[in-house]
Amino acid sequence: MTEIWDNVYSRDESFFGENPSHFAVISFSDFNKQRVKKLLELGCGQGTDTIYFASNDLEVSTLDSSSVAIKNLERKLTEKNISIHTRHFDARRGIPFSNNSFDAIYAHMFFNMQFTDDELKFLFSESSRVLKNHGLLYFSVRSNKDQLYNTEKKIDSNIHEINGFQIRFFSKSQIKFFLSDYFEIKNISEDYEEPASLYLVFCYKK
Secondary structure, eight states, X not given: OHHHHHHHHHHOTTTTOSSOOHHHHHHHHHHHHTTOOEEEEEOOTTOHHHHHHHHTTOEEEEEESOHHHXXXXXXXXXXXXXXXXXXXXXXXXXXXXXXXXXEEEEEESOTTSSOOHHHHHXXXXXXXXXXXXXXXXXXXXXXXXXXXXXXXXXXSSSEEEETTEEEEOBOHHHHHHHHTTTEEEEEEEEEEETTEEEEEEEEEEO
């Protein structure tokens, strides 16, 4: 999984475009209302959302398993004179922060990577651990309403190989299953970010 993304970011630093995602913009609006100060981003990728958050006075820490992504982001941050905490790390080994460290966690299309069910449960458990009491978890995942769902090679019941990427698609019931032990769901909405149909999930730590 990491090698694929290293190759992508080595070829094209703007693979996902130059502007923050729609999800980042609406998440930030709510972070403001909820007085979020300390934010953890899981899977920063090329860092457009990361830079957007940090440029709007959030104290941001971010993790990504791609060393190329982290190096590219650190260079951009230096150019923009923005300071955040970046770390090259595989979150499947655990989230490397202490308990109750963050007001919110943000993850845009991170959880639909090639994670097993057990790895996802662990990641949501770890997310709960590092969040403060009633801390926010806002994330997006590929929806089972996506036009590419069930059209390409199936790796297992929920993961498909599409254009060389192994992607997990989620139903609403699966999202609720993975969150049930750790989070209360505020809302699940639908969105489209070409070419992906998404569920946007807004929840908070129990």
